[in-house]
Amino acid sequence: MPWRDGTGPPWWHGKIKGCGYRLTAPRQAILDVLSKTSKHPSAEEVYLEVHKVYPAIGLTTVYRTLELLVQAGMVYKFDFGDGRARYELSEGPKNIGHHHHLVCTGCGRIIDYTDFIDEEIELLKRTEKGLSKKYNFRIKNHLIQFYGLCEKCNTK
Amino acid sequence: MPWRDGTGPPWWHGKIKGCGYRLTAPRQAILDVLSKTSKHPSAEEVYLEVHKVYPAIGLTTVYRTLELLVQAGMVYKFDFGDGRARYELSEGPKNIGHHHHLVCTGCGRIIDYTDFIDEEIELLKRTEKGLSKKYNFRIKNHLIQFYGLCEKCNTK
């Protein structure tokens, strides 16, 4: 499972070790699941999926590992307003690159979008620079989300 | 307490009634507290504050009322990543107007900023228009947040 295909070890191999963490089977299984989905699974959803190939894993380990990966910058943690945290691999072969989310408040559907990202980045850069200076704030990250109703929920 | 000063009933009076809700003492007390703070209190913090002037109020009512006010568009609900929801009056005399937040991941401090808002609004408008069309998504709201370290946490 550690090898994604025949071309070598997964990209996260070095990252994990680089941070001084051990590369364990549960961690690899979790990363494997995250790298194969285009959804935004909650901790429990990750657990259920990992459990299929690694039944010995506990929910606690999933929570711990996800938090570790967030700290290591390998995973993003989101709140879409449904009372549980949701996770997404920050980079990888299958990833669509930097993007933001449309959140349907009707059905909870999440749409990843990359449109207008360049303009956003441009504005964010300027804003970050200005805010850093004015408030002496070292900005590390940003979050942009749109809320509304998706096609289905809108026509109901 | 329903009257903020001598100039008449608070602005929310009509809003509450307009939505078909009853104007009760607990609701007025909660709105009163929200209108007097520039912080971003959690439900419990609102409860503790309201409790000072209205000791009979229950935490349940605070949760219910805040949710109602969010639904009515009179209050915004935020997640700053500390595991509890935080609330803010959406408009009012004391309000600084449309703004976004800088979130310090070190100490949890929140800075409201209005800088660059015009440019942000401009971009958001264009983005909203484009996304609405492309994904048939009716956008109702947006969220922008910056995460990082405030002056104090940065120099530690």
Add this chain to the structure above:
DNA sequence: TTCTTTAATGAAAAAGATTATCATTATCGA
């Protein structure tokens, strides 16, 4: 003003997500 309807409230319990505890296991450098 008094009455009546029904929304709103509060106490307590329940639910749901996440975290702490601790004995056991497994990684990985020496």
Add this chain to the structure above:
DNA sequence: TCGATAATGATAATCTTTTTCATTAAAGAA
């Protein structure tokens, strides 16, 4: 291969938020 110790998993605990249900009170009608 061995040993130090990081990581794990089961369980219990914590914490926020929601549900339940009997009681109270707001506001229009009489």
